[in-house]
Amino acid sequence: MSERHAVQMRGITKRYPRALANDRVDLDVEVGEVHAIVGENGAGKSTIMKVLYGLTPPDEGSISLWGKELSGHRPADAIREGVGMVHQHFMLVDTLTVAENVVLGAEPCSHGCLLDVAAARERVRQLSSEYGLSLDPDDLIENLSVGLEQRVEIVKVLYRGAKILILDEPTGVLTPQEVRELFVILRALREAGRTIIFITHKLEEVLELADRITVMRDGRVAGVVSAAATTKEELARMMVGRDVLLRVTREEARPGEPVLQVAGLSAIGRKGSHVLEGIDLEVRSGEILGVAGVQGNGQTELVEVITGLRRASAGSVTVCGRETTNRSPRQMRDLGVAHIPEDRQARGLVLGFTVAENLILGRHHRKPFSSRGLLSLDDIRTHAERLIEEHDLRPRDPDGDAGHLSGGNQQKLIVAREFDGGPALLVASQPTRGVDIGAIEFVHTSLLRMRDQGAAILLISAELTEIMTLSDSIAVMYGGKIVAQFEGGAVGEEELGVAMTGGAGASAGGSAVRSDGRPPRHEMGAR
Amino acid sequence: MFELAVLDSALRMATPLILASLGGLFSERSGVVNIALEGILLTGAFASIVATYYTGNPWAGVFAGVFAGVLISLIHAIVSIVFKADQIVSGVAINLLAMGLTQFLTWIVWGSSANSPSVQGMAHWSLPEIWGPVARGVNVVISHYPPLVYVALILVAVSHVVLFRTPFGLRLRATGEHPEAVDTLGVSVHAMRFAGVLLSGAFAGLGGAFLALNTHQFVKNMSAGRGFIALAAMIFGKWSPGGALAACLLFGYAEAVQMGFQGQAVPTQFVQMIPYVLTMVALVGVIGRARPPAAIGKPY
Numbered sequence: 001m002s003e004r005h006a007v008q009m010r011g012i013t014k015r016y017p018r019a020l021a022n023d024r025v026d027l028d029v030e031v032g033e034v035h036a037i038v039g040e041n042g043a044g045k046s047t048i049m050k051v052l053y054g055l056t057p058p059d060e061g062s063i064s065l066w067g068k069e070l071s072g073h074r075p076a077d078a079i080r081e082g083v084g085m086v087h088q089h090f091m092l093v094d095t096l097t098v099a100e101n102v103v104l105g106a107e108p109c110s111h112g113c114l115l116d117v118a119a120a121r122e123r124v125r126q127l128s129s130e131y132g133l134s135l136d137p138d139d140l141i142e143n144l145s146v147g148l149e150q151r152v153e154i155v156k157v158l159y160r161g162a163k164i165l166i167l168d169e170p171t172g173v174l175t176p177q178e179v180r181e182l183f184v185i186l187r188a189l190r191e192a193g194r195t196i197i198f199i200t201h202k203l204e205e206v207l208e209l210a211d212r213i214t215v216m217r218d219g220r221v222a223g224v225v226s227a228a229a230t231t232k233e234e235l236a237r238m239m240v241g242r243d244v245l246l247r248v249t250r251e252e253a254r255p256g257e258p259v260l261q262v263a264g265l266s267a268i269g270r271k272g273s274h275v276l277e278g279i280d281l282e283v284r285s286g287e288i289l290g291v292a293g294v295q296g297n298g299q300t301e302l303v304e305v306i307t308g309l310r311r312a313s314a315g316s317v318t319v320c321g322r323e324t325t326n327r328s329p330r331q332m333r334d335l336g337v338a339h340i341p342e343d344r345q346a347r348g349l350v351l352g353f354t355v356a357e358n359l360i361l362g363r364h365h366r367k368p369f370s371s372r373g374l375l376s377l378d379d380i381r382t383h384a385e386r387l388i389e390e391h392d393l394r395p396r397d398p399d400g401d402a403g404h405l406s407g408g409n410q411q412k413l414i415v416a417r418e419f420d421g422g423p424a425l426l427v428a429s430q431p432t433r434g435v436d437i438g439a440i441e442f443v444h445t446s447l448l449r450m451r452d453q454g455a456a457i458l459l460i461s462a463e464l465t466e467i468m469t470l471s472d473s474i475a476v477m478y479g480g481k482i483v484a485q486f487e488g489g490a491v492g493e494e495e496l497g498v499a500m501t502g503g504a505g506a507s508a509g510g511s512a513v514r515s516d517g518r519p520p521r522h523e524m525g526a527r
Numbered sequence: 528m529f530e531l532a533v534l535d536s537a538l539r540m541a542t543p544l545i546l547a548s549l550g551g552l553f554s555e556r557s558g559v560v561n562i563a564l565e566g567i568l569l570t571g572a573f574a575s576i577v578a579t580y581y582t583g584n585p586w587a588g589v590f591a592g593v594f595a596g597v598l599i600s601l602i603h604a605i606v607s608i609v610f611k612a613d614q615i616v617s618g619v620a621i622n623l624l625a626m627g628l629t630q631f632l633t634w635i636v637w638g639s640s641a642n643s644p645s646v647q648g649m650a651h652w653s654l655p656e657i658w659g660p661v662a663r664g665v666n667v668v669i670s671h672y673p674p675l676v677y678v679a680l681i682l683v684a685v686s687h688v689v690l691f692r693t694p695f696g697l698r699l700r701a702t703g704e705h706p707e708a709v710d711t712l713g714v715s716v717h718a719m720r721f722a723g724v725l726l727s728g729a730f731a732g733l734g735g736a737f738l739a740l741n742t743h744q745f746v747k748n749m750s751a752g753r754g755f756i757a758l759a760a761m762i763f764g765k766w767s768p769g770g771a772l773a774a775c776l777l778f779g780y781a782e783a784v785q786m787g788f789q790g791q792a793v794p795t796q797f798v799q800m801i802p803y804v805l806t807m808v809a810l811v812g813v814i815g816r817a818r819p820p821a822a823i824g825k826p827y
Contacts, residue, residue, distance in 0.1 A: 055711070076713030091708035093701045094821065104701050105712030107694035114692050156712075 005067065006031045006164050006195040007052065012061035014047050018395075018404075021047040022058070023219040029164070034186065034196045036206040036227070039216035039239055040436035042406040045199045046088070048216070049166050052197075053085045054078040065164070084157025088168040088199075090149050092141045098152050099124045099137035102159050127155050131188050147178035154185065164195045171205055172434050175294050175462060176497070183209055201239070201436045203232045215239055240438050247465075248444045251452065253472040255284035259425050259456035260306070265315035267301050275301045277480045279315070283425070283456040288447065290471030290488070291460045294500050298480035299460045300342060303429045306458070307339045308332040320424055333362050338423035340414055342430040342460070344407075348414040351403035355393065356384035358402045359417050391416040391442075408439030415446055426450060429460045444470060464493050478502040533783045538676060539741065541779025543568065543734040545679045547757030548764070548771040549686050550596075550730030555766060556690065557723025558703035558822045562618035563603050564731045565754025566625030571596040571735025573629040576643050576745035577636060585649040589675070589736045596732015597725050599625065604724040608717055611826035622754070630747045643745040649673050675737040682730070686768040699723055703820030706827040716827045731757075752803070759806045766819065774809070781805045 007029040014022040022044045029035045039045045050056040052063060054073040063070050065081045073081075092101050099120040108123070110116035124137040133151045141149060150170060157165055167186075171179045186196055186209060200206060206213055207227055215222040215238040222238045236244040262281040269275035276298050283289045293299050304310035306317055308329040316325045319335050327335075341347035349358050360369045360380055368379040384398035391412050393405075402413065411431070418426065428447065432440045447470060451457055461467050467474055474491060476484040476499040484499040547564045554561035574595030579588030599621060606617040630640065637643050653670040654662035669677065690696035702709045702719040710716050731754065738753070739745050756778050763777075764770025781802040788798040 053711075074713070075711055079713055085711065087711065091705065091711050093704040093708055095704055095818075096697070096701065100697055100701075101708075104697060105709065105714045107697060109694065113694075114688075115694050115697055 004030050006065065007197070008064040008067075009048070009052065010062045010064075012048060012051055012058045012063070014044075014051060014056060014058050020219050022051070025061070025216070025219070025221055027052075027214055027221070028224075029195060029197055030212070031195055032190065032193055033211040034190055034198055034209055036198045036200060036210035036213045037216060038199075038201055038203070038206055038213060038235060039222075040201060040438055041408050043216040043239070044219040045216055046168055047219075049085065049168060049197070049199060052078070053083060053166065079160050079162075082161060082163035083166065084160055084162025084164070085166040086150065086153040086157060086168065086170060088170075088172070090153055092149055092152060094140070094142040096141060097137065098135055098139050098141065098144075098155075101141060101152055102137075102156050106160060123159060124155060127158050131158075131185055131192075133185065145178075146173045147175070147181065150174070150178075150182065151185070154189075162194070164197065165189065166197045166199070168199045169201075169434075170198065171200060171202060176464065177294075177501075179205070203235050203437070206235065207232065217241055236437055239436075244437055244441055247469055248441070248448060250448060250470065253287050253451065255287040255472070256454065257285055258282050259285050259320055260458060261316075261318040262306065263316050263318075265302075265305060265317065266313050267305050267310055268313045269301070274313075275480050276305065276312075279482055281458075281475060281482070283458050285424070285454045285456045286451055287472045288451050288457040288459055288470050288488075290467035290474045291458065291477055292464060292467045292474055292496055292500055293462070293477035295462050297477045297500075299429070299477055301480070302477070303339070303342070303427055303458075303460055306332075307337060307427055330362075336422075336424035338418035338426045340411075340418055340426070340428040340431050342433065344410050344414055349402045349410055351401070353402055354399050355388070355402055355405070355413060356380050356398035358413055359384045359387055359398075359420075361417065363421070387416040387420060408435040411435045411439055412442060415443055419446060419450060422453070423450075423455055426455050426457045427460075428457060430462060431459070432461075432463065432466060464496055468493065468496070476500055533787055534780070536783040536786065537776065537780040538672065539779075540782040541775040542676050542679045542741075543738040543753055544757045544760055544775040544778055545683065545772055546675075546734030546737065547731040547754055548761040548775055549679075549682055549768060550727035550734070551758050551761040552686065552690075552727075552766060552768060552771060553699070553723045553730065554600075554727035555723075555761065555823055556703045556820055557699050557720045558706060558820055558825065558827070559603075559607055559720050559724050560614040560618065560824045561600075561603065561724065561727050562615060562755070562758060563600065563621035563625075564727070564757055565750050565752065566618075566622035567596045567599055567728055567731035568735040568738060568750040568754045568757075569625045569629055569748070570599045571732030572739035572749055573632065573735075573745050574732070575736035576646055576739045577632075579646045579740065580636075580643065583647060585647055585740050588646075588740055589649075589733065592736025592739070593729050593732045596728040596730070596735065598728070600724050600728025600731070603728075604721050607826065608720045608724070614824055614826075626748060629745070633745065633747060641747055645743045646740075648743045649675065649740050652677070673737070673741060675733070675740070678733075679737070680772075683768045683772045690768065695722075700820070703822055706822050706825075710827075720827070756802065756806055759810055762819070763806075763809050777809070778802055778806060 005028055007027060009025065009027040012022050012025040025048050027048060037045045047056065051058045054075045054077055057072065070077065102124050103120040108116040108119040121137040124135060128135040133155060135148065135151055135155060141152065170182060174182060190196060198210060210227045212224065212226050214224045215235060217239055260283040262279055265276055265279040266274055267276040279302060281289065291299055301310060305312045308327050308331065311326050316323060318324060319337060324332060324335060345351060360383065363369060368376055370376060381398055388396050388398060393409055393412050402410065405413065431443050447457060459470060471488045473488050474486045475482050476496060478500060479502060483502060547568055551561050551564050571592035575588035575592035578591030579585050603617050603621055606612045607614040633643060634640050651670040652674050653666045656663060690700065698709060698714050698719055702716055706716045738749060760774035760778055761771045763774040785798050785801040
């Protein structure tokens with residue numbers, strides 16, 4: 001075993017009842033490198049990290065840290081050996097302060113058995129300033145942004161003396177700005193001699209940050225490459241096993257009649273302030289209108305008002321020429337409004353229901369799925385089998401639990417349901433958040449196909465590339481208002497970025513409205 | 528209604544509630560719902576009288592009450608933590624078990640289906656008078672109530688410190704909020720929850736001991752819903768020792784008032800409802816703003 005290796009894993013196999021999560025996986029991570037593990041959802045990236053951290057015992061294989069073999073270790077042992085993990089879903093207690101979360105489980109003590117809060121604070125301050133994290137030890141977690149929460153997680157592992165940091169999908173929940181800041185922090189950590197293992201499926205990030213890359217596919221290692229000697233296309237091919245369209249090609253739109261017209265729309269938030277203020281939008285059939293913006297600037301509320309989930313306080317929503325302001329979600333659906341919600345697990349699916357049941361949600365009360373108040377199980381099943389086939393949902397099991405599907409397949413399920421029946425208007429909110437590149441390709445081509453078939457699509461996304469690739473025109477939201485509108489293809493990422501942060505340059509090239517310069521309101525933050 | 532006698536009796540009435548709701552606090556803060564408080568109170572009450580009956584020493588009764596409380600809450604811990612059963616169902620089962628078991632054992636031990644014979648109560652604390660006027664002054668304070676009243680008040684303060692100023696308390700609270708987080712930091716969720724539930728058994732057992740020793744005997748079903756009221760007080764007090772204390776004093780006061788009203792023109796049945804109605808009013812009025820531990824009731 002070599003001295004320069006921080007981690008050596010050999011022949012790791014992990015079986016789950018329904019799947020082989022890791023199949024003889026080898027992983028070598030050198031001391032002081034940023035090592036990326038890429039792969040689609042379900043490729044076994046998270047499993048191999050859980051094995052390394054001791055959360056999941058492997059069925060076969062050996063693990064060495066710093067050249068020393070471990071066996072049957074638990075997280076406590078991994079922590080002692082200098083391994084720290086920043087989980088994909090943050091492991092933070094909302095009601096406790098930053099300092100309390102950091103020291104939890106390894107608390108400094110004073111007077112024998114009392115918690116030494118002063119020492120905890122001091123240590124957090126020290127680590128925070130060392131790596132430029134700007135954390136206040138006394139803030140409550142529930143008041144922090146997602147980006148800051150992640151920094152708390154990083155401080156947590158540093159406090160425990162981690163020399164190997166595992167970050168599981170760290171950028172999935174961050175805004176572009178926060179991603180840049182995170183990378184600065186991670187580079188500083190590498191400078192300080194720490195080893196970083198970085199799990200992701202975003203290829204730009206990998207190439208930007210990593211030194212070496214292990215690509216996983218279907219539970220196996222598909223290859224190990226050096227970041228300097230590879231390309232996005234090559235990585236995508238290794239991940240998916242075939243050539244992938246990283247950027248879909250878009251034909252010229254042939255817009256028809258206006259389908260969605262929003263005029264002077266306002267809505268009031270829980271604390272009584274305006275979360276939407278005077279929104280004017282129009283989406284025609286055969287057209288995609290992209291709404292860009294940093295999360296929490298009213299996009300969520302806009303979608304909710306249009307789909308009938310939230311009441312408008314002023315203004316109007318018109319669908320296909322019919323005034324529909326403040327109709328119920330069911331009435332909106334009956335008018336042909338489909339909705340891909342931003343949080344697929346909370347609003348898109350009933351996780352405890354089967355795939356077949358989820359595929360009829362929203363139309364379950366109508367023929368052919370129910371008649372005389374009873375569900376028609378045969379029709380529901382045939383329907384499910386057809387959609388599973390058409391959209392390549394995996395596993396191909398209409399009776400499987402929707403909660404057991406991978407994120408990408410959950411999203412495909414929602415897309416399959418919402419596209420079925422040819423909606424007049426599709427409201428797609430963050431349609432590719434947290435799904436892998438294979439599924440992104442699928443969602444993007446599906447959206448364009450719907451458009452070409454004459455649907456009007458309102459696309460809300462925090463991913464600028466997604467907005468720019470798909471949209472025929474682009475609106476930018478900031479502070480509950482539309483602050484700029486652009487023709488698709490006539491605007492650069494830089495320009496959009498400025499408008500998204502309410503910058504003064506927003507007027508260039510579009511019919512920009514002056515923003516009031518206020519920061520995004522926390523109240524609207526959809527955490 | 529505000530005579531000294533009523534306030535005085537309110538504190539006595541509140542004492543078993545205070546102890547039981549402190550118990551509930553530790554359990555719920557660790558993430559385990561404990562509606563078994565009612566049954567634990569009853570068990571503690573019975574055990575304390577049995578021990579006092581055989582030893583003649585009420586302090587042995589106190590110890591037995593605590594011990595029995597821990598023992599019966601161990602069932603709740605094993606069923607709901609190790610076997611991940613529904614915590615409400617487990618709690619209900621323990622309440623029913625305690626009701627039947629104490630009544631059965633009352634019959635076995637004393638041959639009565641309703642109550643035990645009278646036992647010696649607890650002597651009030653006092654300093655010897657020969658220590659002079661200072662001792663007499665101190666005695667005015669410490670010998671007014673049975674010792675467990677003072678113990679309960681001290682335990683409120685101790686609980687506050689333990690929960691909010693020690694590593695143990697931090698871990699316990701974190702376990703009730705986000706057990707996965709605690710687990711990933713190498714702290715055993717099961718151990719923390721066992722500690723929480725067993726502590727709740729000890730506290731509620733102590734409350735039961737006070738309840739029985741204060742009336743010098745065990746009477747069947749003498750807990751009479753106090754476990755549930757204690758639970759309500761804990762929620763009313765927003766899962767904090769100080770809040771629980773205040774809520775218990777309020778409920779204790781309602782009970783004292785109720786006793787003062789008995790024998791007057793109002794039908795007793797209505798008067799007896801006062802504490803319970805107050806419980807409901809308090810919960811409806813306040814619970815909307817209270818936030819329970821996030822992971823409560825969810826097996827890990």
